[in-house]
Amino acid sequence: MSNDNMQFDLKIWKQEDGDSQGAFQEYHMEGVSEDMSFLEMLDLLNEKLIKNGDEPVEFDYDCREGICGACSLVVNGIAHGPKEETPVCELYMREFEDGQEIVIEPWRAAAFPVIKDLVVDRSAFDRIMAAGGYISTKTGSAPEANTIAVDKEDADKAFDYATCIGCGACVAACPNSSASLFTGAKISHLSLLPQGKHERKERAVRMVEQMEKEGFGDCSNHAECEAVCPVGISISAIARMRKEYMRAVTES
Amino acid sequence: MSLASNVPEGDLKEKWTKRLNDINLVAPNNKRLYNVIVVGTGLAGASAAASLAELGYNVQSFCIQDSARRAHSIAAQGGINAAKNYPNDGDTIWRLFYDTIKGGDYRSRESNVYRLAEISNEIIDQAVAQGVPFAREYGGLLANRSFGGAQVSRTFYARGQTGQQLLLGAYQAFMKEIDSGKIDYYPRHEMLDLVVHNGKARGIVTRDLVSGEIRRHTADAVLLCTGGYGNAYYLSTNAKNSNVTAAWRCHKRGAYFANPCYVQIHPTCIPQSGDYQSKLTLMSESLRNDGRVWVPKDKNDERHPNDIPEEERDYYLERKYPSFGNLVPRDVASRNAKYVTDEGRGVGETGKAVYLDFADAIERRGRDYIEEKYGNLFEMYHKITDENPYERPMRIFPAVHYTMGGLWVDYNLMSNIPGLFVLGEANFSDHGGNRLGASALMQGLADGYFVIPYTLGDYLGGEDLDQVEGNEEAFEEAENYAQEHIDKLLNVEGDKTVVEFHQELGKIMWDKVGISRDEEGLKEAIKEIQELRDEFWERVRVPGESANYNKYLEFAGRVADFLELGELMAKDALHREESAGCHFREEYQTEEGEALRNDEEFSYVAAFEYQGLNGEIQHELHKENLEFEFVELKQRSYK
């Protein structure tokens, strides 16, 4: 039988909106099953709060199966919590000790302002993508799909980088709040494919510039980002980004 | 009244070309004079917005999530079909068309399905050009795999993340148009109403989910790409924010809702583990290739599965369907799982699961083979359930997955409200009574990339649209209505939460409008839903305020709509006195227990017109008769 009555002391960041000061609030939770996901535990907390006439805790999520990248909680100091290659929506309460204190905070970065409680604004990521994170094709003008063969190895590597779910944990965990892993992942994905090679210089330069404009920090090679990335994007993405950028500025 | 589907005359294979030859065009430099609203950024919405912006239209795009990239399409796993015939196994456009029509149990429109098959190949070309990293062979060419309901390998895939990669491709094209200034982008905005002015769709009302502000947006046409309504069941494989609100509010403004009762229930999902469960996770159907489905022969057998001897196990699919065995289609597998658990022979703590056992396959082919083939699925299962599927059988159970029904559209994807187009899972168009695997992605992208750019031009080029400013009465009225609805929700101040109501609705829907239905149950369901709806408006407690980020307020609005839609689904299921595809009425089955269609009486699309809510939903049924000129109707059998 699984344990259905775990207890936790939660310490959660509450903030009315972007302009207000926030503070931690403490909640005692009982009746938590070890088979609950972390987010279901928070759902349960909210059900209790609402019934009591209190304000629920706001947090972001959608798919709850690790693919949309919406969930974004720092759990006990680690973005997405303690289980490796696991976003917080796939984290289960059995990973915690009964009776433990759990501190829950939003992603912290100037480029990700808090909207409410644990919800942050990650639109900076969209703007980095808009600055070149694409291959220009006109609908309807694409050549037959098999006209250009792609080495399986390149295709597989490109895929590994392409699996980034855009969650922002890399930024949240990076001591410098750098978005290099996210940006590098897209630059790497596209530069590995023959279709993406034509725009590679401009893409690298514009995306790097945009990343800076959005207020993300420098990369100091801490590699914390790789460790928390729920899909295990390697920091080789950052290396490739640097290479693409240097190539763009040195080759004319 | 019969509905005009606006399908071109002539041979099936000529219809789409013919339409393309005949449509009105908008001159290139005039396109910038038109404003188009696209609601939703899934495969359908993102591809449509990107293509239209590229053509020069001014696009306004809306989605609920904080980024277009998170639309629910991101979660699709298995793949996308196309009739490329790369494996040289005899695939053709006709065959893809035929499989889709047959898979839909002859309840879809021939002309639409044929066009879908025709366009399928172009989608793959487009995606590859965008950099979608599909799986490849060692020679560098694209790889294919096979999927249910087809005898050819025509499914393109990107590991188990095909939807993600296709959506990111479309999202990137979309981002490019944002950069070029052709798309105004409104993430974290929810559409709350459609504005119909002078009989045409001319705008929408939205709520800014961060500030709570209600806003009006004007346009010359509105494209609804808002996905399916599987969350009416509370638990489903859909994302938490998937909803019917946009479609339902359009319905209330006059758009017909077609075939609401056609809901696909996927047999291989990870079962519910407790009442707190918030969603269900799909496990690829491919598992049934090697896993054997069974339950104990005796009720309430609480032994560890490995301790139950062979002769006390019931491999019920193999027993009942000796030739297809564990590989019967989705609906048959789901229904039988329900039967055995209803008998009390379900397994696991909740009794709502059956075993999917790989012990034989592991013994026969080795653990490495299984790991190579299903490693990531096994890992996912292990992560969620904390049980090791290499050592004990998986527990699986069916879950609501996809909704074939949706707003009614004609061949041009326009609803019965001029200027309101509906794309992707939100429309009813191509899958009839049942959707084949890997064809929803195909349809969403076909609609967005290759149909709407032409048919929208046809509409705009052929209409004389007056200028709207956003201060017309229709806008005023819609905005007020949206605000009142929100205030009403906040003012009930009852004692039950939104989630409790949603769970209760989900239970009614699952038990009585689910895998199999009967007259008595449906009648009960209708009554219970009506009562629950009344209770909702008396007892719901929505916390917080409207002028701030408020997730539970969003949910409250959506649940209110599901509480109305649910009734319509039940009514549709009740009126359709036949079994077809996923709609299985206990009263209408063959001797072998298969779905028994009644082509004489029910070979039509049921399109409901909303006529008010007065304790119960008032509606008028319009029928679009389905003519099968090119295929012959047959009875399915999987014995």
Next chain:
Amino acid sequence: MPSLVDAARSQVGRKILSGITGILLGIFIIFHLIGNLTLFGSEQAFNIYSHTLESMGIFLYLFEIGLVLVFLVHAYIGVAIWLRKRKRRPVGYEKYSSMGDPSKQTFSSRSMIFTGIILLIFTVTHVATFKYGDTQMITVDGTQMKDLKALVINTFQNPWYVIYYIVVMILLGFHLRHGAWSAFTSLTMKGGTKTSAVVYTVGTIFAVLMAVGFLFIPLYIYATGGTGALIAS
């Protein structure tokens, strides 16, 4: 495309420059250590070595100017990155921990600015002590030169100096531990879990060698009162 100047100011450019200057400093350190180890060579080896350097005249000046520039550029970038990083996360975490492997976040990586600034201060005081310190002139094989060896040995009779040096050399080790890995990663533009582990280990060994090498000098001199077996006189 941005000009090279703009590129050098970009996030990527900064890292490349920081890496290049860091490596140059690292190379200087290697040679400096080798030179310093001549203290343990023949009686006058160290003095001859220093004198040879000094007699390079203009070249030494050029070298020194270069070295100062490298120091300044490296320090400037380091400080700039650190200042920027503070602005990038105005509200910190209540609780923050590292996920552990494959993270390379350590005391080393987090204290680069601290160890760096100490190194800068140290270098100024260090140059004042040894380059501009009081020395006797001696004659070796007919050439007049400074008796730097005596200065070094005398200096390290003072236990405070020795402690100061030992502490700084340990900090140097920490700086180099993350620095070596980081510079390699930035400059080769290579990464990946397997190569990273190798590079990191090699970098750590290098850092330890440097720290121990430098640390050995004051420690040995102090411990043996300047008359140890290794010191020829």
